[in-house]
Amino acid sequence: MCTGSCAKCLGGTLIPLAVFGFLANVLLFFPGGKVIDDNSNLSEEVWYFGGILGSGVLMIFPALVFLGLKNNDCCGCCGNESCGKRFAMFTSIIFAAIGFVGAGYSFVISAVSINKGPKCLLGNGTWGYPFNSGDYLNDQALWNKCEGPTDVVPWNLTLFSILLVIGGIQMVLCAIQAINGLMGTFCGDCQCCGCCGGEGAV
Secondary structure, three states: OOHHHHHHHHHHHHHHHHHHHHHHHHHOOOHHHOOOOOHHHOOHHHHHOHHHHHHHHHHHHHHHHHHHHOOOOOOOEOOEOOOOHHHHHHHHHHHHHHHHHHHHHHHHHHHHHHHHOOOEEOOOOOEEOOOOOOHHHOOHHHHHHOOEOOOHHHHHHHHHHHHHHHHHHHHHHHHHHHHHHHHHHHHOOOOOOOOOOOOOOO
């Protein structure tokens, strides 16, 4: 597959992943699917915006760049004749790195939150983190330590797990594009002919 076509495929895959990551993070603001009275009772990791910033906003820009690479000709970058295809592919490596960092941020935040467990209402009427080092993952009986919000443990666990998977996939895709961009920088896209006049396969 040509480097431009490969980049377009990767960009098209990253867009829905970014949307799902964004939505998953938004849902975390409603533990158990309910609105809570005091936002300070939300888990700290929710406020780090791993899915909104990391897997969401920071992923949109690389995805759009990857999608545009397919339409670059030998002499221009999206119609701009001042930069060539190889330079455009080199630029995509930088955006791939940005996307990788964003996805990595979301991945780490999700992993920390899953291990820590959600903040919830305890039996003594206070809010806190009743779990230690992911002990609740293998023992659902411990979930009873959280008296509210209802179903907050499976809610947080499911959504942060989704963000963990999305972040992992995004990191892999950005790494692939970094390699693809490196190949495009040195080799061009398929058999790109001479500048301004030749026709290249895309």
